[in-house]
Amino acid sequence: MRHRAWTLLVIVLLPLLSLAGCGLPGLSGTGTGSIRIAAQSSTESSIMANMVAALIEHELDLKTELVANLGSTTVVHQALLRGDADIAATRYTGTDLTGTLGLPVEKDPAKAGRIVKRAFKQKYQQTWFPTYGFADTYAFMVTKAFAKAHNVRTISDLKQVATTMNAGVDSSWMSRKGDGYADFVTAYGFDFKRVYPMQIGLVYDAVEAGKMQTVLGYSTDGRIRSYDLTVLQDDKQFFPPYDASMVVNDRLLARYPKLAAVLHRLDGKIDLKTMQQLNYQVDDRLLEPAVVARQFLQAHDYFRGENDNG
Known part of the structure; x- marks a missing residue:
């Protein structure tokens, strides 16, 4: 009986010990x-x-x-x-x-x-x-062709064509306080025709395919080079460091x-x-x-x- 009890104890403890060893x-x-x-x-x-x-x-x-x-x-x-x-x-x-x-x-x-x-x-x-x-900060980007066609180098330059543009942005940016969507509109004094929240990894494909005229990505992303995008200067220094x-x-x-x-x-x-x-x-x-x-x-x-x- 004592041998059986010991066996049962081992059976119970082994899974627990295994779990304890897992991070x-x-x-x-x-x-x-x-x-x-x-x-x-x-x-x-x-x-x-x-x-x-x-x-x-x-x-x-x-x-x-x-x-x-x-x-x-x-x-x-x-x-x-x-x-x-x-x-x-x-x-x-x-x-x-x-x-x-x-x-x-x-x-x-x-x-x-x-x-x-x-x-x-x-x-x-x-x-x-x-x-x-x-x-590694947020950065608005356009294709090089768009930048050349509309003479766009800074975010402020987008104001002249913003009402015709679709913008793809990181979903979490829409509700951020201080450096999010609502504060951006106030700081730069313009809004886009439509703003589409999406996963950050999808914005680069969207602008490259022409579904978006500008997207909000990350300034160090390797896909900037992959898709040959132009990063627009944050001339009002809206995004924090x-x-x-x-x-x-x-x-x-x-x-x-x-x-x-x-x-x-x-x-x-x-x-x-x-x-x-x-x-x-x-x-x-x-x-x-x-x-x-x-x-x-x-x-x-x-x-x-x-x-x-x-």
């Missing part, structure tokens, strides 16, 4: 022996996470794990707070200012950066690193005193066109993010002394 979706890399780097599901975030990982492994001979494909900045933030990740590969000033911190829109990039850096240090014991050098940076838990920096200096090597090293090109290599040429990240580091001598096949 949450997207958080499989939760081992304590590695530096865990969180990335959102975007191409850009994946590239930067792989770049940070490769740099750490090469320079400090430490193991890294990617906590990949997290669905939003909120999920990434919670992963760092819970200790499921140590580094957030991409955070954006505008998003964290109004979203994570719940503060008013600040359109001066330097001031926005100072606010989030100070707040993350005080509230979360996290270090907000300087920008990589690019800002979304400078991209990494954020690191302070306890990790304390554990590895040499880590900060290694991570700072990426400060200001990737401008907007470079990020567009890196995204393009993944989205259009179908290279793996890890390959694109490593090629960038090798091309810019981060792996000085290592042969190209290393």
Whole structure:
């Protein structure tokens, strides 16, 4: 009888133990022996996470794990707070200012950066690193043919033809406060004939196919090059800064005193066109993010002394 009871106990406990060993979706890399780097599901975030990982492994001979494909900045933030990740590969000033911190829109990039850096240090014991050098913000785009035909270079230039235009925009932008649809109409003083909310990934196909005359996309998207689009200048500086940076838990920096200096090597090293090109290599040429990240580091001598096949 005691043997049977033990057998039943084992049968009950084994599934529970198996469940206990499983991480949450997207958080499989939760081992304590590695530096865990969180990335959102975007191409850009994946590239930067792989770049940070490769740099750490090469320079400090430490193991890294990617906590990949997290669905939003909120999920990434919670992963760092819970200790499921140590580094957030991409955070954006505008998003964290109004979203994570719940503060008013600040359109001066330097001031926005100072606010989030100070707040993350005080509230979360996290270090907000300087920008990589690019800002991934909303941007209105048209085809090059449309830009030439209507002499369009800025968003304000659209006013003369806006009443004849269909615009495809990111669904979440329609209800945003401070830098959303309603505030845009007020700031620029015009509206489009029709505005179609859609998934961000569909806007590029829509404008290329002529179904939309302008679309609202992301300034670093590799598909800008793929579809040969013209990004219109935000001449009224309506969209707040979304400078991209990494954020690191302070306890990790304390554990590895040499880590900060290694991570700072990426400060200001990737401008907007470079990020567009890196995204393009993944989205259009179908290279793996890890390959694109490593090629960038090798091309810019981060792996000085290592042969190209290393």
